[in-house]
Amino acid sequence: MAADVDPLGRFLTRLRVRDDLSPREEQALRGACEQVVEFRAGHRLVRAGTELTHSTLVVDGFLSRYKDVAGGQRQIQEIHVPGDFADLHGFVLKTLDHHIGALTPVRIALFPHDRLRLITEGEPHLSRLLWFFTLIDASIQREKIRTVGRRNAEPRIAHLLCELYLRLELVGLAGGLRFALPLTQADIGDATGLTAIHVNRMLKRLREDGVATVRDGEAVIHDWPRLQKIAEFDPAFLYRDRRPR
Amino acid sequence: MAADVDPLGRFLTRLRVRDDLSPREEQALRGACEQVVEFRAGHRLVRAGTELTHSTLVVDGFLSRYKDVAGGQRQIQEIHVPGDFADLHGFVLKTLDHHIGALTPVRIALFPHDRLRLITEGEPHLSRLLWFFTLIDASIQREKIRTVGRRNAEPRIAHLLCELYLRLELVGLAGGLRFALPLTQADIGDATGLTAIHVNRMLKRLREDGVATVRDGEAVIHDWPRLQKIAEFDPAFLYRDRRPR
């Protein structure tokens, strides 16, 4: 984790892919960031139900939104990568219905809610953009409902790989059909509604079929068209188009 | 469907459960409603990817957000009941990644996006409330990820019954542990990621166990504690608490 990068850089990149941002709006955003802190892998940043005072932008590392299920299982609802606001919705909701945890060592930037509130009072266009990003998360989560509800194990994992590749590529963390994927097979299982053992079986199949290899914290996609076809992947749900918002 | 009710009444009820609304804000909302129209069951109101010009408030009947899956299946991501905005997120996203269809005959109120935009320019508190309701939908959808990803057929259906009961109760359409549920078993399957046949088996089990009966378009809950326990249902995700927003 390089400490010298602009903590807001990747978020601004994601933002400018979708719309213009005036210098004043960028200043308003930067002024809303209070500090940057780090946590170790496994740390739970937000516990469901607790009162929130700030929102969390991922600078480096992976976070996850997850819920517990009876029997000790967990279900990851969304994996957050650098440039994502992990709990911007917490600004509006005040408490969360799910936990937020660090899947890897992370560096995060904190945005106090009172400063975000000032943005909603004085910057309507920037406010709509913040709203927009909470809705992208919702869209990613809807796509997960479809995948988990109606697809088998192999397409679920293939879909996760497609999704993470495009999201990471947007912020410069993936390219050449490979990216760092520092997740255990248990993590991937939690994200796809499968057991770690079955994730292992499916990764083996994808590897032996020459589609993709996930190993040693790295994902390599050998055959993107086939991976996309297995996943039945349509990137429309990522809303990467540019327009006035 | 009684034609004489206030089309915005149920939405205002849901809103005032969560926060105060000034008379000026109520007027701004009412002024943003253009017209009320009806559609028959099965009609697709919004096709994924088309440019949107207005948002849809459910006045009467049930809508659904859904996506198609290869092989002719569909996955319902959320069922919308009277008082819900079915595509308020479309105001910010401009197009949708999913379809919106009528599960029953419906009456809906249309809110042109240019009028909603005026609200975001001049009414920050009301804007945050609109944002809030798009996030409640996101929360309902997250809870579905957990249920579909990690729970078996019976708890999935039990959870749907718990969720719909509380949401309908809030707008006066459920009470005494019963409510109109004009869905086919195929619809329930699409909403829970199951086949209609297996829905039938599970409904039979719930009925014979004295937990709940779903029949002839009506749901009757015989044993709420047991249904809630089967569903592992925690209503926190509905954000029914009142506070300044």
Next chain:
DNA sequence: CGACTATTTGACGCCAGTCAACACCGGTGG
């Protein structure tokens, strides 16, 4: 009455969960 949809039930097969065993690794402590 015929066509269609929705519901119900039984038989069968497969995908994925469960249980178990083993290999590998980095860290820890005797």
Next chain:
DNA sequence: CCACCGGTGTTGACTGGCGTCAAATAGTCG
């Protein structure tokens, strides 16, 4: 230095939940 350990990955055997196929019934609409 090596034994030990917990976490992770890998594989095989078995089981069960749910999908698929099939067929019968009932209700509705034309």
